[in-house]
Amino acid sequence: MAMSERTRTILIVVTAVAALASGGLLIARNIGGESPAGEETRLRDVIDSDTGVILRDYPIKHGSSFPWKNPKTGKNSLYPAERCFWTRDGKAKTEPTLVFVKAYANSDEETLCPDCGRKVVPHNPTPPDSLMLDAAEQVQRKR
Numbered sequence: 001m002a003m004s005e006r007t008r009t010i011l012i013v014v015t016a017v018a019a020l021a022s023g024g025l026l027i028a029r030n031i032g033g034e035s036p037a038g039e040e041t042r043l044r045d046v047i048d049s050d051t052g053v054i055l056r057d058y059p060i061k062h063g064s065s066f067p068w069k070n071p072k073t074g075k076n077s078l079y080p081a082e083r084c085f086w087t088r089d090g091k092a093k094t095e096p097t098l099v100f101v102k103a104y105a106n107s108d109e110e111t112l113c114p115d116c117g118r119k120v121v122p123h124n125p126t127p128p129d130s131l132m133l134d135a136a137e138q139v140q141r142k143r
């Protein structure tokens, strides 16, 4: 029985969201066992609070807490990069904007996404599934 286009899209979205959520993708990558014994790391996207530079797949030692040291500047200014999937016109997108959330640096100031202007918080929630699905369909249509 052939899958409908809609069913296939839902499967793609579910897989993508599952991979993005809670760094599941990173855990999967680490199963390969690249790290030497006693140096358990996991990879995640981090952002420099001084420069705004994003480092993808930065290896974080198990049990260590941020701010982590930026090897390029020698400063402890790396924080978890939060993902914002919103667009300015209230839709979702599949490629998130990575944002430094000031709360991670113990600031009371709220953080607004530089792309859409929405508030971004630690463990930032994704837009509703229906919007994520629409975004995925848009991407498919462009292919």
Ligand SMILES: [Zn+2]
Binding pocket: 084, 085, 086, 087, 097, 113, 114, 115, 116, 117, 118
């Ligand atoms: Zn945004």
